[in-house]
Amino acid sequence: MYKNIKVIAFDADDTLWVNETYFREAEQQFAKLLAAYETENKIDQELFKTEIKNLAIYGYGVKGFMLSMVESALELSNYKISQQKLAQILEIGKEMLEKPIELLPGVEQVLKALHGKYKLIVATKGDLLDQERKLKKSGLLKYFHHIEVMSDKQVSDYESLVRHQDIDASELLMVGNSLKSDVLPLIQIGAAAIHIPFHTTWAHEEVSENEQQADQYKTVKKLTEILTFL
The missing domain is CATH 3.40.50.1000 (HAD superfamily/HAD-like)
Incomplete structure (x- = not known):
């Protein structure tokens, strides 16, 4: 053959x-940060929708995922999320980029x-x-x-x-x-x-x-x- x-x-x-495991871990961290605004299931769903919507703009990878997390956080919180939590979201992405191979x-x-x-x-x-x-x-x-x-x-x-x-x-x-x-x-x-x-x-x-x-x-x-x- x-x-x-x-x-x-x-x-x-x-x-x-290993790669996808780190995305699942990041999604769990993201859901905890947004727990005051929505259920974990709803947060996961909305983040996924935002990622798919943004694929044509950002493509695949951690950086696009980071931007989608920020956008989802703003929308899920009705733009009330604190600057501190936005900084934490960016930190989640940076940690993903620095993961050992x-x-x-x-x-x-x-x-x-x-x-x-x-x-x-x-x-x-x-x-x-x-x-x-x-x-x-x-x-x-x-x-x-x-x-x-x-x-x-x-x-x-x-x-x-x-x-x-x-x-x-x-x-x-x-x-x-x-x-x-x-x-x-x-x-x-x-x-x-x-x-x-x-x-x-x-x-x-x-x-x-x-x-x-x-x-x-x-x-x-x-x-x-x-x-x-x-």
Whole structure:
């Protein structure tokens, strides 16, 4: 199935290292700060709506999340929230940006095994500065030929990636945790994909059972399992 593969692209957040867990923790902190104005469930719902509304403006990543928290806090409090609490919200975001990099199990083992056999690249979305910072702190840069920080992961974005790598789509394998971003668009362009679920998934990345097309890709429980295919 993978005999023609020349390039293996890895998603970064929640594929190479922990990420979504920090967003869930930040949402809990945010809800506690706003507890005087609304229930935790309502706060979570309104923050999510604001994030989705702002994606086209801010894109993905911590900085956009910070701005969405500030906007939600102002609206949920009817613009009565204190300057001190707004400062605390900004501090939540800054703490997220300063988190240490926690590599997921088997990451370096897999990259060492594949390095030199395939062209390895990172294909991730988010804030450019933040993703560059995480890659440097991860100690993994030496394994990758190319880093692609994408504004989104739609079919057209992957088609551009294939062109930039000067390969046919059938020569690309994508490895990632998100069906919506790392798997299904690849299937549509004729590339291969391996799904490695992470225990926490952002609601925006979830897909229905009917959309999953599970017979078109492999799903593994841990990253090291992909070595049995390659």
